[in-house]
Amino acid sequence: MEIRRKAGAAIAQTAVYLLAALVFLIPLIRLLLMAVTQEDGCGLDNFAELLAEERTREAIVNTVIIAVSSTLFAAVAGSGLAFLVAYCNIRRKGLLEFLILLPFIVPSYIITLSWSGFLSSRGAFNTLLTSLGLPAVDIYTIGGIILVLGICNIPIVYINVVHMLRKIPRDMEWAARACGYSQRQAMLKINLISAIPAIAAGSVLAFLSAIDNFSVPAFLGISSGIPVLSTYIYEKAIGFGPNAFPLAAALSLILSLIAVAGTLLEGFFVRRSASMDSIKEDYSVRVYFKPGLRRGLEWGILGIFLALNIIPMASMVSSSFLKAYGLKFRLENLTLDNFAFLVRSRGVVAAVKNSLLLAAVTCLVCIVAGTAIAYVKLRKKSRAAVILEKCASLTYAIPGIVLALAMIFHWVEPVPGFHPGVYGTIYILVIAYITRYLVLQIKGSTTALLTVDPAMEEAASASGRGFFARWFKILIPLLAGPILSGAFMIFVPALTELTLSSMLASAGTKTIGLTIFNYQQGGDYNLAAAMSVVVTVLVVVGYCLINRHKLSSASSKKEEKDYEPAYTKSHKELQPNSGTQGN
Numbered sequence: 233m234e235i236r237r238k239a240g241a242a243i244a245q246t247a248v249y250l251l252a253a254l255v256f257l258i259p260l261i262r263l264l265l266m267a268v269t270q271e272d273g274c275g276l277d278n279f280a281e282l283l284a285e286e287r288t289r290e291a292i293v294n295t296v297i298i299a300v301s302s303t304l305f306a307a308v309a310g311s312g313l314a315f316l317v318a319y320c321n322i323r324r325k326g327l328l329e330f331l332i333l334l335p336f337i338v339p340s341y342i343i344t345l346s347w348s349g350f351l352s353s354r355g356a357f358n359t360l361l362t363s364l365g366l367p368a369v370d371i372y373t374i375g376g377i378i379l380v381l382g383i384c385n386i387p388i389v390y391i392n393v394v395h396m397l398r399k400i401p402r403d404m405e406w407a408a409r410a411c412g413y414s415q416r417q418a419m420l421k422i423n424l425i426s427a428i429p430a431i432a433a434g435s436v437l438a439f440l441s442a443i444d445n446f447s448v449p450a451f452l453g454i455s456s457g458i459p460v461l462s463t464y465i466y467e468k469a470i471g472f473g474p475n476a477f478p479l480a481a482a483l484s485l486i487l488s489l490i491a492v493a494g495t496l497l498e499g500f501f502v503r504r505s506a507s508m509d510s511i512k513e514d515y516s517v518r519v520y521f522k523p524g525l526r527r528g529l530e531w532g533i534l535g536i537f538l539a540l541n542i543i544p545m546a547s548m549v550s551s552s553f554l555k556a557y558g559l560k561f562r563l564e565n566l567t568l569d570n571f572a573f574l575v576r577s578r579g580v581v582a583a584v585k586n587s588l589l590l591a592a593v594t595c596l597v598c599i600v601a602g603t604a605i606a607y608v609k610l611r612k613k614s615r616a617a618v619i620l621e622k623c624a625s626l627t628y629a630i631p632g633i634v635l636a637l638a639m640i641f642h643w644v645e646p647v648p649g650f651h652p653g654v655y656g657t658i659y660i661l662v663i664a665y666i667t668r669y670l671v672l673q674i675k676g677s678t679t680a681l682l683t684v685d686p687a688m689e690e691a692a693s694a695s696g697r698g699f700f701a702r703w704f705k706i707l708i709p710l711l712a713g714p715i716l717s718g719a720f721m722i723f724v725p726a727l728t729e730l731t732l733s734s735m736l737a738s739a740g741t742k743t744i745g746l747t748i749f750n751y752q753q754g755g756d757y758n759l760a761a762a763m764s765v766v767v768t769v770l771v772v773v774g775y776c777l778i779n780r781h782k783l784s785s786a787s788s789k790k791e792e793k794d795y796e797p798a799y800t801k802s803h804k805e806l807q808p809n810s811g812t813q814g815n
Contacts, residue, residue, distance in 0.1 A: 248616040255667055256623035259642035263634070266481035266641055278475075278482040291459040292486070298377050298449070298460060299442035305382030307435040310389025311427075313533070317390075318397035319423075319518040322530050331537040336387035337775050339728040341447035341745060342764045344380050345752060346544035347371055348451065349551045349761060354558040356547075372456040380448050383540055385438035392434030393427060398513035400426045405518065415519070440494045443487065444631040446731040447745075451752060461487045462633045462731075469637055469735060481641070484634040495629040545768070552762035557755075570762035580747060580763065586658060587744040591727040594665040595719050601666075602673025603681075603715060607707075609674075610681050611689075624671035632668065632731035639664045639736060656738045664732045669722045676718030680711045720778045724771055 270277045282288045313332055317325050335343050350357060351371040358368040370376065400423050408418040446462045454463055461483060468480035521529065550561045552570055559565040574580045609617035627635055643663065644655050654660045684707065692702045730745030737746050744767060751760035 245614075245616045248620055252620045252623040254646060255663075256627050258646070259635075259638035259667075260626070260630070262641045263481050263484060263638040266478055267485045268482075269478050278478050279486075281475075282479060282482055287459055287464070288483070291461050291464040291483075294374065294458060295443055295460045295462075295487075295490075298374060298381065299439050301378045302381035302385060302442045303435055303439040305378065306385035306389050306438040307431065309382070310386045310434060310438075311393050311431050313386070314390050314393035314397055316529070316533070318394050319419075320526075320529075321517045321520045322526055322533075324530060324534065328533060328537070331534070331541055332390050333387045334541050334772075335384045336391075337724070337771055338768050339447070339725075339730070339745065339771075340380075340384045340445060341451055341730055341748060342548075342728075342768055343384055343544075344448050344451040345748070345757075345760055345764050346548035347376070347380050348752075349757065350544040350547035351376070352558070356561075372452050372458075374458060377449055377452050377458065377460075380452065381442050381445060384445070384448065385441050388438045388441055389431070389434035392430045392437065395513060396427050396430035397423065398515065402514065402516075402518065419519070436494050436497050440491055440629075443490055443494075444633075444731075446631075446633050446734065447749070450734075450749065454753070462631060465633050465637065466734060469640075477637075477641070480637055484631075484637050488630045488634050491630050491634075548761045549765050551758055552765045554758055557757040570758050571766075573759065574763055574766070579742065582740070583742045583744055583747040586661075586741055587727050587729075590658070590661055590665055590729075590743065591723050593662055594669060594726045595723045597662075597666050598670050598673040598722055599677075599715060599719050602670055603677040603711070605674050606677035606681055610678060611686065621671065621674050624667075624674060627667050628669070628671045633735065635668060636664065636732045636735035639667070639732075655736075656741075658741045660736050661733065661741060661743075664736055665726050665729065668732065669726060672722055673715075673719065676721075677711070677715055680714035680718070683714070684710050717778055720774065724774070728767060728771065 265274075267278060268274045268276065313328075316322055317329060317332075322328075348371050349355065351369050352358065353368060361368055371380075404422050404426070405418045408422050409415070413421065443461065446466070449458065449460045449463050450466070452458070453460060459467070465480050465483045465487065468476055468483060470476075551557070553566045553568070554561065555565055555567045555569070605617045605620055608614040609621065639660060640655065643652065643660055645651055654663065688706055689702050692706055697705065728745050729743065730749055733743040733746040734749065737743060742750075744763070748760050748763050748767075751757070751763065
C-alpha cells in the first residue's frame with residue numbers, strides 16, 4: 233500500500249512538472265529559439281538587423297525615457313499621497329483613496345481615451361488656451377504618454393508604500409523624539425528610511441508596468457509615429473514577410489531581459505521589507521496639521537485629482553453623447569445613437585459575450601487551480617507546487633505582448649506532430665489568460681489559507697471527517713470571501729484585456745478592449761467613448777460592491793478629528809525639542 237502511494241505521488245509530481253514545462257516554460261523557450269533563428273541556422277543576425285535600423289534604436293530610447301520619467305512621476309506622487317493618507321489628519325481619506333486607485337481600477341486604455349478627448353485639438357481646454365493666445369497642448373507626444381502612464385502607475389507605488397508606512401512602529405518615532413529629534417527629523421530619519429525598500433519596490437513595479445504597457449503608447453504613439461518596444465513588437469508581428477516573426481521575437485527578447493532584470497530587483501527590495509510583514513497596520517494619525525493648512529491640503533489634493541481623473545472622464549462621457557466628434561456640448565448636438573449602435577451591433581455584442589466568457593472561465597479555472605496549488609504548497613509542503621508557482625510567476629513577469637507572441641509560436645504545434653487547432657479560436661485566448669493570471673490567484677489563495685489554522689482541519693480529520701467534508705464544511709466557508717475578493721482582480725483585467733487580444737484574437741473572437749482600440753484607431757471616437765463609459769461604470773460599480781465593507785470600515789478608521797488627543801499632547805510635553813507641528 234505504501235509503495236502504491238509513493239508511486240502515485242511520483243507520477244503526480246512528474247505530471248505537474250510536465251504541465252509546468254508545457255504551459256509556462258516551453259513557450260518562452262520557443263520564443264528564444266525563434267529570436268536566434270535565421271535562414272542558415274542559428275545566430276544573432278536578427279539582433280544585428282534590428283539594431284542597424286534607426287526605428288529600433290528610437291524605440292529603445294523612447295521606451296527607456298518614457299518608463300524612467302513616468303516612474304519618477306509615479307514614485308514621487310504615490311509616496312507623497314501614501315504619507316498623507318497613512319499619517320496625517322486630513323479628512324475624506326476614503327474618497328481620496330478611491331480617486332488615487334481609480335486609474336488602477338479602470339483600464340489604462342480608457343484613461344488614455346479620456347485624456348485624448350479632453351486634450352483634443354477641438355476640445356474645450358485647448359480652445360480656451362488658444363483663445364488666450366497660449367499654445368495648445370498636444371497629448372500625442374512623448375510627454376503625453378509619460379503623463380498618462382505616470383497617472384496610471386501612481387496607485388502601484390501608493391499601495392506598496394501606504395501599507396509599509398502603517399507598519400512602522402510608533403515606538404521608533406517616540407524613541408527618536410526622546411533623543412532630541414524634531415518630528416520632521418524623526419519622519420525623515422526613521423519613517424522614510426524604513427519605507428525606502430517599499431518605495432523602491434513600488435517604483436520598480438511602476439517601471440515594469442510602464443515597459444509592459446501596450447495600450448497607452450498604442451493609443452497615443454502609433455498615430456503620431458512614436459515607437460516603443462511594445463508597439464514596435466506589435467508592428468513587426470503583424471507585418472508581412474518571412475522574417476517578421478523572428479524579428480519580433482528578437483525584439484521581445486530585448487524587452488523581456490529588461491523586465492526580468494526589473495523583477496529580480498523588485499524581489500530584492502521586497503525581501504528587504506519582509507521583516508515587517510507580520511506587523512499589524514496602525515491607522516492612527518501621527519502628523520497633525522493646523523485647521524487652515526489641513527483644509528488647504530484636503531481641497532488642494534481633491535482639486536488635483538478632479539483635474540487628473542474626473543474632468544477627463546467627464547469629457548469622455550460628454551463625447552459619448554455627441555452626434556459627431558468635435559462638436560460642442562450643446563442640446564442640439566446630443567444623442568443616444570452611439571449607445572443604441574452598441575446595443576444593435578453584432579460585433580459589439582459578440583465582443584462583450586467573448587470577454588464575459590473569457591473572464592468567467594479564466595476566473596473559475598484560476599480559483600480552482602490556484603487554490604489547489606496554494607493548498608498543496610502550504611499543507612503538503614510540495615516542491616512541485618512551489619516550482620509550478622515560480623513558472624507561473626515567470627509568465628506574469630514578462631510583458632504581455634511578449635507572452636502573446638510566445639503563445640503563437642507554441643500552440644500552433646505544442647508537441648511535434650500534434651496540431652490542437654486552438655490558434656485563431658477563443659481557446660488560445662483562454663489559455664493565454666490563464667497562463668497570464670494564474671499566479672495572482674496562487675498568491676491570493678496562499679494569503680487566504682495562512683489565515684486558517686491547520687489545527688481546525690486536524691480536528692475535523694480526527695473526528696472522522698473526510699477530505700471533501702473538510703473542504704466543504706471548513707475551508708470553503710472560511711476562504712470564499714477572501715478568495716472571491718481577490719479573484720475580482722483577475723476578472724476585471726481579463727474582462728477588459730487588450731494586449732494579448734491584439735495579437736491572438738481573430739475576426740470571430742474580438743474582445744471589449746480590442747473593439748475599443750479598433751474604434752479609436754479607425755477614428756470612431758464617439759463610439760469608443762460610449763463603449764468606454766459602459767465599461768467604466770460596470771467596473772467601478774463592481775469594485776464598490778465587492779469592497780463595500782472595506783470602504784466603509786476604512787472610512788471609519790481614517791476619518792480623524794481636528795484636535796490632537798490628550799495622550800499625544802502630554803507625550804509631546806515631555807520632549808525637549810518637540811518640533812513644529814505640520815512640518
